[in-house]
Amino acid sequence: MTDVIVDERDFELTINGARVPVRGAAPGASLLQVLRDQLQLTGTKGACEEGECGSCSVLVDGVLMCSCLVMAASVTDTAITTIESVARPDGSFSDVQQAFVDCGAVQCGFCTPGLVMAVTDLLNQQPHADRETVREALAGNLCRCTGYGRILAAIDQVISQRAAQ
Amino acid sequence: MISPQTVDDALDALSDTPVHRLLAGGTDEMVKLNHGAQLRQFETVISLSRIPELSMWTLDTAGRQITIGAAVSWSQLTEAPFVEHVPVLAQAARTVGSPQIRNAGTIGGNVATASPAGDGLCALVALDAMATVRSTRGTRRVRVAELTTGPKRTNLEPDELIVSLDVPLTHGFQGYTKVGVRNAMVISLAGVALVVDDDRQSVSFALGSVGPTILRSPAAETVAANVLFGGTHLGDAMSQLAAAIRKTARPIDDHRSTAAYRRHAVGVLATRLIERALISRGASQ
């Protein structure tokens, strides 16, 4: 076996299905920084730099992570999914996004992309998640505006819609 | 950045790069980098993310132990069937951070970071876990409790890598409980892990966030063993147990809480765990 050597300034990532080059990243830069500053994928937000708010949530090989805690150069061999890919290919919203719009789950909206990622991931894995499962799964996504009530309402809407299908 | 694909390659990389930064889950190292700690000149990042053998745990039924790769995530430890094998570690894992943190953070990183508030570390110390530490110079097996020497300090050499953690399989109650000011995603103000070994009739208590490292409390363990195996009535022993725990604790005042509260809390947590042990025994009999 040989080591995989990655140049920390110039490398490639697979984001939302596309292989994209990164040029001139700061050594040690987080995936969040690279998404926002190098790749102009600013849908992913940063609010704490230490994994305590969930605003920067993305999927790395299908696993929900805080992109601020992922060194970008360490995930060149993974598939990264960001908020920019959550809408359907025709541009319409996913049921999770639509429920956030419908149910008043959005106020300032800064936590919203991270929450949409976390809720999407949760309901894909556990379509019938009960309330306490939802609380545990979303405890890493802080929202300062809503008090979470309408976010829970949005999740209820998705669960019942999917159950009815 | 070097991403070795085997442990041997990782050890070579550690020995070949005098200035390096080891990256596993990133939940500690990336925080430092995000807060302005910049990579030093010629500092090499060694990422452990591409070494499959570090990210698995294996069950050795005959040897009655589980070997946990150092890069196994907290999330892996909260899933079945691990939960049934080592409940104390599973419970501790579930209290770590958020789902995102648990998906990224690793048990080896928790040991290497050596925070006295480390939830997983507390469980490992109660379990008397052994770490397998390797370098190109050789392999040593060392008790986790001896690996951590102070707050955020270990006796790991720069070229050494924690490869795995061996945890015994025991019959008997296990539990971890902690105090935090929030219902999730919180650093413990005080934590206690309890492992009861019914076969050996032994008890171990590990205390978190009340000393420079995770502390064991032999005096409390004796009291607890008498309750669980010697027929001492719990009511009589309860205050004795709490007192022994509190005597072991060496907490400090800081911005998170007071020393007095932490000392108080570990006593309460320990007695609750013994109560749970008795209830679980009653339920299983």
Added chain:
Amino acid sequence: MTDLQLPPRQRDVLGTSPTRPDAPAKVSGAFAFSSDLTADGAVWGATLRSPHPHARIVALDVSGALAIDGVRAVITAADVPGRNAYGLIESDQPVFADGIVRFVGEPVAAVAAADPTTCQRALDAIVVTYDVLPPLLDPEAAIDPGTASIHPHGNVVRHQRIVTGDPSVVGDVVVEGEYEIGMQDQAFLGLEAALAIPDPDGSGVELHVATQWLHEDRQQIAACLGLPEASVRLVLGGVGGAFGGREDISLQVHACLLALRVGRPVRMHYSRTESFLGHVHRHPARIWMRHHADRHGTLVNIEARFVFDGGAYASTSSAVLINAVTHTQGPYRCPNAVVDGYAVRTNHLPCGAMRGFGVVQACFAHESQMDRLAAACGIDPLDIRRRNAMVTGDVLITGQPVTSVAPVLRCIDETEALPLPTQPVGGDDHPFGRPGGAGLTSDAGNIVRGIGYAVSIKNLMYSEGFDDFSTARCTVDDGQVALKYATAEVGQGFVTIAEQIARSILGLDEVSSETIDTTVGSAGSTSASRQTWMSGGAVEGACRAVRDRLLSDIASERGVEPGRLEVHDCDVVDVVDGWRQPVREAVRGRSFSEEFIHRHRPTVRLNDLGQGECHTAFAFAAHRAVVDVDVDLGLVKVVQIATAQDIGRALNPMSVIGQIEGGVAQGLGLAVMEEIVQVDGVIRNPSFTDYLLPTIADMPPVEIAMIEEYEPESPLGAKGVGEPPTISSTPAIVAAIRDAISQAYPMARPLTRVPVRPHDIVDAISNSR
């Protein structure tokens, strides 16, 4: 012609809850927050801050920073071309420290460089030599005239007394207590961020920034830049929450100065740590109160003393203090009072606006007192509140009559009537339902359930003679309605309401809002629960003016009196002959544009005895908290909050619910977890790891009763709803905790500070086990 009766089409008018216009962009990640903005050729800016709470700058050497490749500029106090001072009420805070630093985090210099990493290296290369001075950290010492001043303006920012009636009256029952409120942070998620773009000729600058008040920012920035206001243009960058923390200048002047210096656009972003240092916080306070009542529990006199620690600079401390002292009595009648209040400077972090603005602190004290009084009188806590509840027409201790609708009794009764939680004590088997949560801390047998109530009064809009107004323009062009206002949309939903207002008044559905910037008159601040009333009033006025012109034109064309024409739903209707035409058709080919300024009725500054009609209007709320307490460990899980709130009229019910739930979450945070800890003037927890916000696992369900009694003084009949949920939720939770503790330990000392920390509970019972 047969009048075909179709069911009325659902229109997004007042009283409905339409989709927010910005929600689609926000759920897809496309919405541009101020931190997302960039421009060609942009460089980055960063700030060097003081590590000392009080020190003299002996030397400042920036040469090392300037020598770094990629560094474009380093600026200090010497580079401020205008006034090196700003502030919302008094200009006492330097853009960069000039000789003295007065708090940990005070800006000393700023740099511009190609990227954030180079900025950080430049900051590290600036050498500042400090002569450390003893810090003033005790607010009581700051009141003492013998204490050396830490600022040329003195240590006391404001002292205000209120004396009314006969303050010597002694009640049959007297209770007193001393209360402490910790420093809370707004902790909006969207960190401070701005993009400053210099004019090509360097004569002015355009600033895109997340703020609460564009015009006030502009005025302060222009003064510091030494430019006419017209040369400074502000555009609202997407705002990720505010809650008062964006009312003051943070990075605005620095970004503009750097942009003008380097002749390129400059981006500045704060980190979370820097954000804790870089904006004002909720004032920590110490409040003493003594309540006198007759034996039936009727209040006869209140004595009180307030000390608010404003930190190093004035910000809005004087207004916060006025709010506190004038809300001493709470929503209760009291004929006699003597109140003494101080807002002082110390070398702590500066404090200013946060949701609730002084009333949060006062309410925690007066509601704690009402519970003590109830106990001392042997009366139920709700009954004593009912007995004293104020009604419209009652006169406050400032001599001001309450002219607002004042449904205090309804707030109490309807809160009490909301259903109690059904879940058993200790929740179900899931650990998240119990104190300690994921820590598996509490077993059902360790938990005691408590219930507590609190009631609040909150002034709406600005007070004390401030010329409070808002401006809006409505343009109708061929059926399309465009609204223009400078009202900061910080997440609260004003844009949605504004468009609902236009639809309701004009009978047109295609409504949009233009860019929020300084090319229209000021809207005032998005604070003080004022924008629905003030900017809502301005939008309403502008839309009415447009409607009146349209009706007048149609009337003259039809040769009828304009008074005969009205807009009913989507039609222009002649109420005399029944003629009607869809507005959509009536406006075809026509174009109107009208601007309107809404002002509320004037107020006055309090006199030396605290008398005067200083406030505009009031809103009321009651909260009930149900908590499960692990008494032995001092841990709390709030199980349910119930609240009835006086809202005037629900213009957008979903927004009202969102404001109430969100406000309660912040009240819960202050009650049990949120506090900025400073030791020796140094903040110890400037991160989300250690400054704890409620998570979804901490937040209980909120049962809501909206009390809709149309407020005649409000342009739309609605009251502001943002602040009351944050005010009385905190004391309700603490009352519930006290209730739980006293069930387990009847002799426990009552809790008197927020946040209630685990060790506070353990200490309270320590002598009563």
